Amino acid sequence: MTKWEAVIGLEVHVELKTNTKIFCNCSTEFGGDPNTHVCPVCLGLPGTLPVLNKKVVEYAVKAGLALNCEIASYSKFDRKNYYYPDLPKNYQVSQFDLPIAKGGYLDIEVGGETKRIGIHHMHMEEDAGKLVHQGTIMASPYTLVDYNRGGMPLVEIVSEPDMRSAEEARAYVEKLRSVIQYTGVSDCKMQEGSLRCDANVSVRPVGTTKLGTKTEIKNMNSFKALQRAVEYEIERQIEVLEDGGKIVQETRTWDEAKGITISMRSKEEAQDYRYFPDPDLVPVVIDEQWVKELRDGLPELPDSRKARYVEQYSLPAYDASVLTAIKEMSDFFEEVLDYFPQPKVVSNWIMGDLSGLLNANQQELTDSPITAKQFAELLKLIDQGTISGKIAKTVLEEMVATGKEPATIVKEKGLVQISDEGELTKIIEEIIANNPKSVEDYRNGKTAAIGFLVGQTMKATKGKANPGLVNKLLKEKLQ
Amino acid sequence: MSLNQMTAHQLHQLMVNKEVSAEEITTAVYKRIDAVEEKVKSFITLTKEQALETARNVDKQIAAGEKLSPLAGIPVAVKDNICITGVSTTCASKMLADYVPPFDATVIEKLNAVGAVMVGKTNMDEFAMGSSTETSTMHTTYNPWDTDRVPGGSSGGSAAAVAADQCIVALGTDTGGSIRQPAAFCGVVGIKPTYGAVSRYGAVPYASSLDQIGPLTKDVTDGALMLNAICGHDHRDSTSAQYDVPDYTKYLENNVQGLKIGIPKEYMAAGLGANVRQVIEGAVATLANLGAEVEEVSLPHIKYALPAYYLIATAEASSNLARFDGVGFGYRDTDADDILQMFIKSRSEGFGEEVKRRIMLGTYALSAGFYDAYYLKALKVRTLIKQDFDQVFEKYDLILSPTTPTPAFKVGENIDDPIKMYLQDIFTSSVNLAGVPSICLPCGFVDGLPVGMQLIGKPFGEGTMLRAAYTFEQNTEFHRQRPAL
């Protein structure tokens, strides 16, 4: 039986977070009533002309540099001509043969292996507006157009077809998001559409080099969806080929609910975009010195930060890559270390309880009120024996919910750890008296029985007893 | 001479001397419009109320003793592809018949700022595509010199309005000769400035890399005044040049001594009517007698200019006009069943024949498989033509040529023969391809119809061009002759 290999390339659109649109002064703020962030220019009214926002070029150059691309000293804008009701001019101003950046790469890690994925190029372009239907497209009696998004600045990052599995595709986009977020040029929020991704997927028999017929999958709005869609499409194509069928070159959409890809339109009648240089815009000429300044101004990127964590903090590689994947998380980690310099402890608490809590609340670190200083205070309370690790979890929950100082929470709720031997001895004596069966078991050699007694003690103290001390005292009494 | 027959600089003097008010001038212009518009049909829209209000404001300034800009109180007619806030801008097309722009073109802002009086919007070939104003879906405009004839195009309405004294000065746009050819046919002065000298913001584009706004006037001095008012960098137009705009009136000197003028032999050969050739030769002799050094030069690639022009212009037009789809503004077919049918029907019904012809030509030239053979080749030709001009301008200050192969032709004569119509641009389109400035001014008559001479300058060499044109004008009487309407 033929063994199959998938070939995957990704096109990722990233919205740049400039204050104004790419060719006019309209606001780029997300949301807003329909058609309130518009002007004659982004509505494409006859006679209006585009003027390039320099900040867009700056952000694109930063993104290009972070993706290890070569920045073109001379690039230009072209018109991509096609009809669409939310495209005001019926052409999109984009870049065709001379994009702003070319030939980069990203290193991804899958199954403990590092793999380099090539980036063919990155170009700048304007976004289209948005169509609003009443109910479904087919049933809607009318369609409204909201041009607020029209003219938002985008970069499109086109990878080489270097990925071989859905997992690699996901790792690539996650890494891409991480790197771009580090540069600060985009939020890369998939839910808000500031990061959108299309996947080109084909399969071929292992050992061959000729590319199979590819399909393009659109409409994946989470990393999970991306992985599932690509997985599904690979399996679908293999099945078609093994049944003796042929893959049709087409665009498919991911149906999240059904977990399948569906044919959208055939590429056989491929669009002829009739690209040509936009005569309303002059070429983009970029000064080498400026590129150097932007390169020097780039923040430390995830890969080098990760390496530093392993080196400087002796963290395991796994911890280092989890902590550095999101810049905010990484910055938070380092700030906590300023107050509480025990890297492994901080790492455990961030990766474990804090991340768990945020995930459960569907919160980003930046959405939660907790500060690095407060987090460090919490860890200090554990370290000093004021509270137990178990109590700390309760305190952390309260901190994430209210933003209160850990010491305040401990005080208000009376959560201070009981480390007073006399007080604990009294309680333990009571527990021993009330549980003769367990005591007997222990004395007969069932050492595990002590666990039950510890548990009873903790229960009696509502978790406030110092667990180490309870253990020690119990053993002494049972001797 | 009645007020409406005068030039801007004459009227300015009268206003400064308080011999006449701006309101009287505007009133005289509208009186003339009332009298002859039926015969000429220069206008699509008149804005009398606003015009009178502007004129009265200028009169208040005069009364207050304020210093008057040279164009304050001067009635200006505006080609109907230049946007004025709240005034219908139709491009002489059914597509934009009901369109009212919410913003001013930069040239309008500039003219408003100096107190010029906008009298109305003038007729044109639909979307500036044509050489006779016959493709207008509004009506045909007639040549004031002979109302059986066309005024030229596409700024035919503006040229006719100036020639018929229905305004003092006018604005047109020139993509391949659309200011200069009608100026020649109507016996007025027309200037196509250097590409980038005047902001295109607010002019509905035909072909962005060739379009330029310019003035049509009764004499060269008024042309200089208009350039002073409308030239200069505009941050809203990326292709607008950053340069120091000189005072163009400083170049109005009656002297061509030592000026080197080249006459391209290619222009004096092909397709030039014998009568027109005679008139041009006479004009050349006049300039030579006045002290200019005139020599024959060669522009070897000029024979490819017209096809290159039509490929580039239609390619850009096909894309520029894509926005007219019935979605956001303009004409919409309301019977269509789905969005694609709505696009198709709106465009089929909203555009005229010539516009559709050019959109199709341009779409074809840009399409996959033909791009290299047509559009790209045309761009290469454009570069060669630029180089031809550069070479001549290394030695010469100006290039002189006829503006058109013949004087104004009859209405209907060429309308069914697009190729013959396209040949109207044979002497003018290379100027747009090269991006250089050019002026057309009256230099004689053939059978009672005016003939225009074209003087082409170096990039941003409008000054030298004006100097030669002014000298010619001061030593001849052609510009003083008025049509007997």
Ligand SMILES: [Zn+2]
């Ligand atoms: Zn805008």
